[in-house]
Amino acid sequence: MARNAGFGSFGHLAVRFLGALDPRGPKPEEERWAQGWLLPGEVELWTRMTGPDRRHAAGVAREVAARLGPGDTPRPIMAAALLHDVGKVLSGLGTFSRVGVTLAALGLGRARLTVASDIAPGSTRWRRRVSDYLCHDRLGADLLEAAGSHPDTVAWAGEHHLPTQSWSLDRRFADALKAADGD
Ligand SMILES: [Fe+2]
Ligand SMILES: [Fe+2]
Incomplete structure (x- = not known):
């Protein structure tokens, strides 16, 4: 399956895209569970995330907890799972724009697309949104x-699209977070 450093596989992205068409957030019980791991300032950020992004993040957190063992996952690592994206x-890009940008990143490479978005024609606001999406980490x-x-x-929010050799997080936690994310 085709992969590109930092943005996962086409198959994975196709699944994410179909899921993103459903705007609903996690079920109320899942929402309470997720927020229970977060500090007050983090809850405020969490509530600004879209429904599909919160569903994705809650799924990542569930899988991280399963991989590391119930009761064996520190709260900051659960918060990293919930808030990595x-x-x-800040980007304000809709689902279809995200797919377009992500496919372009897969084809061109994220670094080249980030440079291209800075010089491409189009409104400054649009280019800023694309650039912010690509730099969401x-x-x-x-x-x-x-x-x-x-x-x-x-640390994990900033590192989750970087190659493994650039990670500073404890490797046991980083491996579980990356495997659960699949991005
Ligand atoms: Fe990400
Ligand atoms: Fe993710």
């Missing part, structure tokens, strides 16, 4: 730091 709240880390998150939560 929180930077996407770094932007998310900044949001979490400002919200008072634990350093491990901040």
